[in-house]
Amino acid sequence: MGRKEEIVQLQNIGVKVPSFFRCPISLDVMKSPVSLCTGITYDRSSIRRWLDSGNNTCPATMQPLLSTDLVPNLTLQSLINFWSASVATDTATFVHRHPAADILRDLSSSVNPAPCLSRLADFLLDADNDDFDKNRLIGSGSCATTLSAVVCKNGSQIEILEAAFRVLALILTSEFIEESNKKLVISSLVSNLDSSVSSLLFLLGKNPDSRIEAARVLDSILTSEPDSRVPISEKPDLIPELIRLIGSTEEGVGKEKMDRSAIEVGLACLVTISGVRRARVLMVKKGVVTAAKNILMADASTAPATAAEKALKLLEVASGLPEGRSTICESAEEFVEAILGRMMKVGRKGTEAAVMVLWSVCHLFRDQRAVDAVMSANGGVTKILLLMQSDCSPAVRHMSGDLLKVFRVNAKSCLAGYDTKTTHIMPF
Structure with a gap:
């Protein structure tokens, strides 16, 4: 006997059903109770029909729904199952077989x-x-x-x-x-x-x-x-396969063939294992730096902010290794463009990772190719200055200040106009 038939039979023999076990729409005992964002619980099939009919309100309260997510109410489900078992008068008939x-x-x-x-x-x-x-x-x-x-x-x-x-x-x-x-x-x-x-x-x-x-x-x-x-x-084969999953050009996969789901889960795995030093070295050798850059340069529909944040985290990890910095600086203009293009469009962790990469190659290791690339980028220095003046973390503010000092020393003329017009917020 199925769960639905079991509950129906319990109702038919005159057993009193607790009111909160009944769906507000069908008035039957709920088979799969789920809750809306309003806190009201319905049977899944009933509320799904309501929503599929084009309604965007809570049937019980008529409040507009900010979200149509259905959250399983496992506590109520457990109570309903316990109740149905406890009121059964004939255990041979009402044994609930999975x-x-x-x-x-x-x-x-x-x-x-x-x-x-x-x-x-x-x-x-x-x-x-x-x-x-x-x-x-x-x-x-x-x-x-x-x-x-x-x-x-x-x-x-x-x-x-x-x-x-x-x-x-x-x-x-x-x-x-x-x-x-x-x-x-x-x-x-x-x-x-x-x-x-x-x-x-x-x-x-x-x-x-x-x-x-x-x-x-x-x-x-x-x-x-x-x-x-x-x-x-x-x-041995794990890291190359994960890099291939996120769309490494080394494997001949073009940006147009990137898969959003593959990118998200592949990046998540790579970021997690990047905490292992030997894994970081192998990731850089197998092309994770270029793969991360390609993700940053992909359309937001393919690589949304969450993916970009993880890609920036991988570049941050790579910038801590000589091989990673070498790859970044050999194509400094491309990498700087990719980093600056997403730096202000990701969460705080992503922004901090982006600044960390620039700080590492431009300030800590003073690679002139990277410095020149930021200076020549459209609005590159301005973005760093604006970031410093924003509600950023102390670490980001400190690194931004270091970067601006490097750029002022290397190209005073670039900030001359800024000095004369907005000296009230100059960091130095």
Whole structure:
């Protein structure tokens, strides 16, 4: 018997239903309760029909919706499930069997688990299935260990790995999955880290969709398990594949072929492992500097502010290495144009990274090619001056001041007009 039929039967035998278990739209007991930004909870299918009909207000309060995001109310879902079980008079009739139990059983015993994995993905994607049931499945423990075993035992089976990483990416990136359950899955993968990463690397070299899903799983592991970063970063093929993912010209991928999702997740992985020194050196050798520049010069639709911020962070890391500074200064005009073009259009961390790169090559290491490139850039010095006068961090203000001193010494005439007109805000 399904959850819906079970609840209907409970209602039909005269059991009193708590009012807050009922959807304000359908007045039925909620199957998958979700909350709007107004704080009102509805059944997912009912509120989805309301929104899909073109409505942009909360049905209960009629307030305009600033966001149409649906947040699973797992606490209420748990209460509804507990209530339905506690009021059942015939346990043989009302035992709640997990709807995906057969999928998990078949997955653990199948010679070819790919079809079972596809069924599991469909179960997780189906909005009509309870978020509570999805979390109960993942939290059972056997699901995590089974998925980990599939990944480790099928390291060269492309069809199986594609299906497995699709499920893993769904679990690790979906908002309706509880963090504790995500950590359970990550722990199972990390328990056999070498085999898990080997399978992941195999998939990173395949078709774009599979590469993105594999990188999302990798990002989750790197973020949740800091101790795994060193052994993962030491895998010889990892960094080249991640650079290829974000669109390295070294691999012949043009800017027009960049993929936004690939860029975002690839940059996230690279920024995380850039904390490992040996990884930083290899990243620079394999072309991450040029790849980061190309991202900064790409359209905002392909490389939005979040991506640009990470790209600037990679350039900051690279500027701390002789090889990285050499690459930047050999094509100083291009890099300066890319950095200045995004410097004022990213968050505080991105802006600080941009200034740090310029400070490193122009002030700390005094590379004349970089200094000349900033001086000749349209509005380059002015942007640094305006940034210094803004509500920036003390570190940015200090580095901006150092840069302006370098530019004044090297080209006093460039700031002469500025000196005469706005001496009241000159930093020196």
